[in-house]
Structure formats: C-alpha cells, structure tokens
Amino acid sequence: MNSIPELQKNMYKDLRVSIGGVRIKVSTLQKDLSFSLTNVHSKYLINEVKEDISLEYMTGEMPALSAMKKLFESGGVWSLYENGSHGYLISFNSPMFGNEPYKVAYFNGDFSLGKVVLRKNVNGKIVNNVEVVNPFDYPLDELMMVNHLSIRKGIIIHGCFLNDSGKGLLFSGTSGAGKSTMATIWKENNCGTIFTDERVIIREQADGALIAYGTPWHGTAGIDLPESSSIDKIFFLKHASENKAELIGSSDSFSRLVVRSFPTFWSSTGMECTLSLISNIISSVPSYELGFLPDGKVIDYVRSLY
Template sequence: MEDSIGLEIGGLHCRARAASPDVRLFLATELQPFAAQAGPADLNLLVRWGVPHLPANAALRFASSGVWRLYADGSLLWLAFTLPGAHAPYRVLSLDARLSHGELQVELAGAANPVDPWEYPLSELLMVFLLARGRGVLLHASALVDRGEACLFVGESGAGKSTMTRLWAGSGVHFLSDDRTIVRRHGTSYWAYGTPWHGDAGVASPGKAPLGKLFFLQKAARHALRPLAPREGLTRLLVNCFPTFWDPDGMAFTLGFLAQLVQEIPCYELAFSRDAGVVDVVRSIRD
C-alpha cells in the first residue's frame, strides 16, 4: 500500500495522496497499466476518512442516471456518489474551479480497508472534466494502430466495437481500446489514446498513436464503405462523445474540437458483417 498513487490516462496525470497515515491507497488491477511515475500532476487529490457530506448551500448542477451527482458551492464543485436506495453518499469529492486540486472524503465505515481513490466512475469522470478544459474528448470508440496510425471505430453500445476488435485479431495491429478512446490535438496532429474502460473484448492499453481515420459502425449483411461529409461526421460524433452538459464552456470547446476534427480527419460509414474480410475493406483505402 502507498501514501501517493498517480494515474495517467490520455497524457493527463492525476495524483492522489493520503491525508493521514491510516489512509492506505492502492491502484486497482485494471488501472495498473496506467500507473503514473512521480512528477507534476494536472490534478492533485487529498484522500481522507470521514463522513462524506456536502455543504449546506451546495446547489445541484447535474444528476446522472448512475451513482453520481454534481453540485456547486461558491467556487467549488462537488461530486457526490450515492448507492441506489441509500440516503447518504459513500464518497464526496470537492474540486477547485481550475480542476487542479481536490479533496476526496471516503466513508469512515471502510477505514480498516485500503482505498482505491480512482474507483469507477470517478476515474472516467475526472478525465471528462479535464478534457473539456481545452484538452480533448473521450469517445465511444474502439481503436487500433495499423501501419503506424490509429483507426477509430465509433459507435454506441451494441454497435460492434468489441466485435470489430475481435475481427482484427491476428492481423498484426496493436489495440488501444475496444470501447472508449481519448482524442487530443498536439500541434497539427490528432492523437488517439487507449483508456482503462474496456468493453467485452477486454482491451485497455495505455498506448497512443497519431489518428488516421474515423469509421462509424453499421451492422450489415455485407461489408461496405461510404465516405461521410464533415457535417455528417460531426453529427455522429456528437452522439458518441461524453458531453459536459453542466459546463457551457466545456460544451462549446467540445463542439468546436469535434467540428475541426472532422474537417481534418477522413470519416467513413463502415457497414460490416461478422467476418474478418472487413480488415481488407478498411485497408483498401489506405494503400
């Protein structure tokens, strides 16, 4: 167990530190490939035992369909995590306005146990928050690296992202993710990053690669490719990103980022059936 644990996803470094010696931190198995070395962090969290609670004047900003809700109080943001049927949160995180520092309150009832500071969905939420501050986007997309560039296969749950990953097995590619991929811009290039939040194929790599093409998945009886105009590509990306509805500036950034992305990266509709011939179809536009 450690008193400081770093996590790096999509080139963003988050670090958690124990507030006292009785707080023992650990990194969950699925996050260990994304462990960060010591160094400056984009976000620093202090983890302490206590009775997780919100300030009396905290105003609800967003209620998810899952376990978390977002509140605001003055310049601070508050994330409260509450199990279904429970009357009080089991974790509460406060964040400063710059998203550079925060404090995580963990339910005292678990004080005898080590703490995973990044327990899902917090790790994913923090990335969505940080990316929306001018850094990039998280997409519902599987990603693989073929001949030095990343191909993203975009689609909602059930569209075939994990299936596509399996169909490419044995084709000599490197997989980044089978479900969720981060895209960021560095200079004049876009880069795709793997994430820990995998789908049915269990692919979660900390690797990255320059982004080459976007494919929007469509299940069909036979394989077919159709180039998409930027406007159509943008429409499809918007329903496959993680929008920050509670943050107008973040929403504006995401829309602008995606609009520029589809202007610079070729977009295709990829109709596919469940056979490996789709590999040759995709590669046919790369030769």
C-alpha cells in the same frame, strides 16, 4: 478489488498515473487509509514528479447536499453540484449504503485539484486496521477526466481504437454497434495494436496534431493499453449484411461524433471547447459509415481504404 494478501503487497500512500497524457497524483495523509490499484490501472503507473491533477483522499462526514445547487443528475450513482462560485462537488450514492453518499469529490473550477471524502469503512477492505481503497473506483476517474479534458482540447469518445502499420483507426459507435466485436476481430487475427475496445481519449496538441490514447475503461473485449497514436480515419460502425464503407460529410460526421462523446452539459465553457475540438477533428480526419460483417474479411476491406 484484490484479495487481502494481494492488497498487502500492493498498498500505496501516494501514487501517480498517466491517462491520456494527463498526469494524476493521488495521496493521503491519513495513517488508516491506503490505496490499491486494479490490474488495469496499474498499467498506467508512472514515476514523474509533476502532475496535472492532484487528488487528496480522506475519510469524513458527508455534506448536506440539500442546500447546494444541483447541476446534473446522471440517473445512476453520481450527481454534480455547484460548490461555491468556482468549484464543483460530485456525490456518489448507492441504495446499499443508505441515503447518504458513500463518497463525495470536491474539485476546483478547472479540475486540476480535488479532495475526495469517503464514508469510513464502506469504500474498501480493512487490512491491519487500514482501509484500502481503489482511488479510481468507477466512475470518479472518468468524470474527473471528462471535465479536465473538456477545457484543454481533449475529449473522450465511445470507440475502439487501433494502430495498423502506422495508421490510426477509430471505430466509433453507440452501445451495441460493434466496438468490442471489431476489436476482437483484429485481435483474433493478430492484426494491428489495439489500444481500447470502448473509450478513447483524443487530444489536440499545441501544433494542431490530433493524438488518440488508450484508456483503462475497456468494454466487453477487455482490451486496454496505455499507448498513443495519430488518427488517420474514423469509422462509424453499424452491423450490416456486407462490408461496405461510405464517406460521409462534415455535418453528418460532426453530429455523430457529438452523440458518441461525453460532453459537459453543465459547463458552457466545456461545451464550447468540446464542440470546437470535434469540429477540428472532423475537418482533419476523413470519416466513413462502416457496415460490417463480424468476421476477419472486414480487416482486408478496411485496409483497402488506405
């Protein structure tokens, strides 16, 4: 979070951002609670009145989770619970804050409406008796988006995405495959417009067009842009002793994209929609396995494919 002087200049009682074309409103009615964004999320600020997701923040007591049905445990800081018959609760825990969650987020069934409850004075900094928090503290924003998109023909993919002279290129890979390396190569050679080096949102439009969006969840190259583009080619990355691309079939491409996505295992509807979207993606966009060397020659090689 920013320093206190910076926080005093950039404090919000309500704000709106757009990530992947999803408009998110964040607000609070508490006088002793306010918001501050990271420099990354500040790029996504918008002035639109309408929203697709509305989040209200407040401080309060943490619920008794033992009586709730746990749907998924991440192995990290968050767990997902069933909240009534048509809703969810996400709890966030850290050993540094004891056994109780440091915050919980309640959502309705389609993740269009949420309420975030914070343990007082553990989530932000105190400025003039006001607790200033980052409303998009990782991983809340990404979890919210994964669930919201899953039933709206959208998906988050592990990948570097860039647009090169009108060609949208997705370089997808698991951890260590070279996503940030690929982004850095294009950046250092002043080639293309890089939207993200780590996570890209893909959405299917009403007319069937597939659009990719940059996200604030960048990788080690630290690249993120709130831009969008069509998708023309997909490359599944691997390190190799030479630059070589091989066109791969739909079944292979399908399984690779599933592995590199963020599926909602806890929601049968979300999984069904996600798998349907992946099927549409791989049937519409040619996919390659791309072995590459970490130097600028890979740019010319990739360009030779279109």
